[in-house]
Amino acid sequence: MPPSDHPAGPGPASAGPAGSTPTTVGTPTVLSASAGPNTSGPLTADAPTTGEPLLVATGLRKTYRAGRGLGSSSRVHAVDGVDLTVAAGETLGVVGESGCGKSTLARLLVGLERPDSGQVRFAGLDVGTARGTRRRELRRAVQMVFQDPVTSLNPRMPILDVVAEPLDVHKLARGAVARRDRVAELLEMVGLAPDMMRRFPHEFSGGQRQRIGIARALATEPRVVVCDEPVSALDVSVQAQVVNLLAELQQRLGIALVFIAHDLGVVRHVSHRVAVMYLGRLAELGPAGTVYQDPAHPYTRALLGSVPVRHPRERGRERIVLAGDPPSPVDPPSGCRFHTRCPIAQDICARETPALLVPEGDAPSVAGERVAACHFAGTPVTPGRE
Numbered sequence: 001m002p003p004s005d006h007p008a009g010p011g012p013a014s015a016g017p018a019g020s021t022p023t024t025v026g027t028p029t030v031l032s033a034s035a036g037p038n039t040s041g042p043l044t045a046d047a048p049t050t051g052e053p054l055l056v057a058t059g060l061r062k063t064y065r066a067g068r069g070l071g072s073s074s075r076v077h078a079v080d081g082v083d084l085t086v087a088a089g090e091t092l093g094v095v096g097e098s099g100c101g102k103s104t105l106a107r108l109l110v111g112l113e114r115p116d117s118g119q120v121r122f123a124g125l126d127v128g129t130a131r132g133t134r135r136r137e138l139r140r141a142v143q144m145v146f147q148d149p150v151t152s153l154n155p156r157m158p159i160l161d162v163v164a165e166p167l168d169v170h171k172l173a174r175g176a177v178a179r180r181d182r183v184a185e186l187l188e189m190v191g192l193a194p195d196m197m198r199r200f201p202h203e204f205s206g207g208q209r210q211r212i213g214i215a216r217a218l219a220t221e222p223r224v225v226v227c228d229e230p231v232s233a234l235d236v237s238v239q240a241q242v243v244n245l246l247a248e249l250q251q252r253l254g255i256a257l258v259f260i261a262h263d264l265g266v267v268r269h270v271s272h273r274v275a276v277m278y279l280g281r282l283a284e285l286g287p288a289g290t291v292y293q294d295p296a297h298p299y300t301r302a303l304l305g306s307v308p309v310r311h312p313r314e315r316g317r318e319r320i321v322l323a324g325d326p327p328s329p330v331d332p333p334s335g336c337r338f339h340t341r342c343p344i345a346q347d348i349c350a351r352e353t354p355a356l357l358v359p360e361g362d363a364p365s366v367a368g369e370r371v372a373a374c375h376f377a378g379t380p381v382t383p384g385r386e
């Protein structure tokens with residue numbers, strides 16, 4: 001169950017090396033850099049005054065104890081050195097295979113978990129050290145939508161109370177009438193009839209329950225919403241409806257959205273930028289158009305299956321098929337964590353960890369916007385090369 005006021009902590013998400021200029025690059029279907037929601041309070045006002053992106057994650061690391069044995073000293077390296085930024089009004093897609101650390105990253109971003117090391121800042125404020133009023137403001141400003149709309153809603157509460165809970169926690173509605181009116185407004189915002197507020201969660205379909213979860217997340221007029229696989233538990237037939245709803249709401253409200261998904265296809269049309277994760281680290285991060293049309297990291301190419309390459313005449317079309325499961329995050333491979341599955345791995349790959357750098361050969365129009373963690377980023381896939 002989520003905490004009573006929904007996750008809210010600072011959370012960030014997005015791209016580029018930490019500290020980079022906030023950008024809304026690419027050509028997402030959604031989002032405008034419109035004014036933020038009609039909020040009050042310094043952290044929910046229109047723009048941060050620090051000059052840095054709205055959310056900034058720097059060097060995030062999170063490990064868990066592996067296994068239940070008291071004597072076990074092994075650790076699961078769930079998130080291992082992630083730098084991200086999220087600009088106001090931006091959608092950052094985060095994708096990667098199961099177990100790569102997406103949910104852990106989401107929890108770190110919203111402040112539901114503390115990193116072992118590293119930091120998350122929201123509007124310049126350190127989420128980890130904020131206390132009292134500032135912490136409450138952070139919780140209000142950064143919200144989360146969970147993957148499973150069944151377990152994330154209290155089955156014993158009518159929808160009125162489910163959606164109003166954050167209003168109560170943050171004292172955002174004065175009196176029963178204002179509370180009910182605000183819930184009605186929120187339900188309408190997500191495409192549900194206001195009179196549904198008297199019903200209980202089990203009386204709704206999966207898609208409707210996720211809409212309720214979204215209404216609840218929006219109750220505090222957040223500036224950032226982190227959505228952890230918001231459509232994975234839904235029938236394919238309703239996935240697009242919920243994705244479109246999130247896109248439409250983002251455009252209307254001007255919120256920043258971190259959209260986590262298993263595969264690149266889900267976030268393709270709604271992301272300004274996309275971050276690809278592999279075993280707790282970022283493999284590639286950049287404008288959605290660039291990453292989809294010209295992926296630089298072999299893992300991104302594998303996720304995309306068959307992709308057009310930068311110089312088709314020279315390279316033809318490359319196809320990488322991912323073999324096997326990812327290695328264990330308890331004992332991740334040395335150097336580049338992808339080297340055990342990478343078709344162009346060389347000796348150096350097991351020895352040296354590649355930094356997130358601008359791929360050689362990126363056009364000036366995108367140079368500096370996209371980074372990839374590969375010693376040979378952007379090079380043709382020719383197994384046995386070198």
Ligand SMILES: Nc1ncnc2c1ncn2[C@@H]1O[C@H](COP(=O)(O)OP(=O)(O)OP(=O)(O)O)[C@@H](O)[C@H]1O
Nearest residue numbers: 064065076078097098099100101102103104105329
């Ligand atoms: N509370 C926890 N205790 C121990 N290990 C954990 C905990 N939470 C996550 N892990 C481990 O950390 C790693 C990353 O998990 P996480 O849930 O963040 O991945 P994910 O990318 O969200 O996966 P999925 O796509 O399946 O949701 C996994 O190996 C997972 O087993």
Ligand code: SF4
Nearest residue numbers: 336339342349374375
């Ligand atoms: S660093 Fe080496 S193993 Fe890693 S993705 Fe690049 S070529 Fe493959």
Ligand SMILES: [Mg+2]
Nearest residue numbers: 102103104229
């Ligand atoms: Mg997850």
